[in-house]
Amino acid sequence: MTAAPDQTLVLRPRLQRADEALRPTRAEIDLEAIAHNYRVVSEVAGPAKVLAVVKADAYGHGVVPVARRLQQEGARGLCVALAEEGLELREAGIHTDIVVLNGAYGHAHGEVLAAGLTPVVYDIAQVEAFAAAAGGRAFGVHLKVDTGMARLGVPLAELGRFLERFGAIPGARIDGLMTHLACADSDDGFTAEQLQRFTRAQHVVRAHGHRPKVLHAANSAATFRHPSSRYDLVRCGIALFGFPNAPGVEAALRPAMRLRSEVVALRWLEPGAPVGYDGTFRAARRTLLATIPVGYGDGLMRMGSNRGAALLRGRRAPIVGNISMDLTTLDVTDVPGVAVGDEAVLFGSQRGPDGELARIDATEVAEACGTIPYEVLCAISRRVPRFYGPGPASRS
Ligand SMILES: Cc1ncc(COP(=O)(O)O)c(C=O)c1O
Structure with a gap:
């Protein structure tokens, strides 16, 4: 996403562009x-x-x-x-x-x-x-x-x-x-x-x-x-x-925030292996697990543990295990070709390799977490840098 001159970068104000950000987790505001x-x-x-x-x-x-x-x-x-x-x-x-x-x-x-x-x-x-x-x-x-x-x-x-x-x-x-x-x-x-x-x-x-x-x-x-x-x-x-x-107005309006991160680690789990704090998820099959550096410290609802999903390569990857303060784990077994560095979208849209647009919106996240989209949006904390411009959040 291109940078606008009035972007707010809370953690490293001297950084000007999304590709200079130190962490891959950021909110893109359209x-x-x-x-x-x-x-x-x-x-x-x-x-x-x-x-x-x-x-x-x-x-x-x-x-x-x-x-x-x-x-x-x-x-x-x-x-x-x-x-x-x-x-x-x-x-x-x-x-x-x-x-x-x-x-x-x-x-x-x-x-x-x-x-x-x-x-x-x-x-x-x-x-x-x-x-x-x-x-x-x-x-x-x-x-x-x-x-x-x-x-x-x-x-x-x-x-x-x-x-x-x-x-x-x-x-x-x-x-x-x-x-x-x-x-x-x-x-x-x-x-x-x-x-x-x-x-x-x-x-x-x-x-x-x-x-x-x-x-x-x-x-x-x-x-x-x-x-x-x-x-x-x-x-x-x-x-x-x-x-x-x-009802009926959804089509006319465009969600303006896209929350994205990137895969920083991948590992294979054997069947029965637990994931994360309290081992609330156990692999039912041989499972490829991806770790993304975003957690409830960034405002991701912990209630989404074992309920929500992220988009990778245009596919949905379920959040498995408890969301922790800084990290979240995804079952990416069914995402062909997944690699460290891949973009993971927590809400917003993402284009897959076949050109199709996949979307998770804040209403879906809210429903999975028993809350309302207002809270999902307001919760994104100050350590998530916001980048401004027209961008994928509104592309359809
Ligand atoms: C007094 C008042 N007016 C208007 C609004 C805007 O509501 P909405 O975001 O549902 O449009 C709010 C938000 O809570 C409010 O407290």
Whole structure:
């Protein structure tokens, strides 16, 4: 994969190209796939605009290069979870709107306002702290109401009281009103109830004299599945990285991360021989075992031990034995011609010797591990260097 100038290399920042990397394990991030997914989401959401959710290091893809590409693509704004994440983006020169979904903890209120970040508030003490930091100047917030997620947000029953107190805080202005949907990909009835409560919240907010400029509720799944949830803005994360959470959309989106390593050792096992910690796998036949230098220290889910697979020469090789911190073992008996140095793809696509494209995607990994693709992507740790460019992750 060719290198882009804004690549992030955590372990050896002076290295510029994938072929200079010291370890063969790396994540290849396809920024063109992210831009493509952004365009797909924008088209579906329109006339609503897209706030690109890039919290948690852009779901493991590396927040600065991803945010730059999305800003270039014209994203209406970005969402992060933490003030620190927003400040990191400002320091990197990102100038588009940034909404801080979880508000501000600690004493960062002044910094949040000074950096021009838009805080989400759900507690009156937060608004008071922003007002104190603003020192009499006007400031805008997005107000979050809880319509059924029961995590953050002013409960509907307390909204009137909250707004009375809000009205007494000098300078505070509600620019946005938002909620978060709990079951947009799984329960249409519950989603409809949440949206009804959100409508009630809008009436209460207006009755108290506030005129929010924007309303937003939809995540990726809601954007695709619930048109009435789109309002003015949609907050999409996982769809930008290629996972739609809605049936029928898979074909339109392209996974943006490819996790690859290489075979560093090969050995033959006799029938009955155990593999790895606790010997959880025993060879049932004469077995060719390949070792790849990637493990749970890199964020590979240990739950994938004896369940997952990797691609080698376009074929699936099962993960056998327990995944350890730095190393994983594969049964490559059925991979003709396998050799030390061969590429092993943990997720993403790979072309076999016959030219056919094989693929394992993060959803498959997640299913094997009893989790969701979000966790599979976010888990890839900082010791896995990310390389950016258009690449095999999106080729099909
Ligand atoms: C408040 C909020 N909005 C939007 C999103 C984006 O969700 P998704 O990645 O499913 O699009 C998240 C992510 O968890 C979130 O917490």
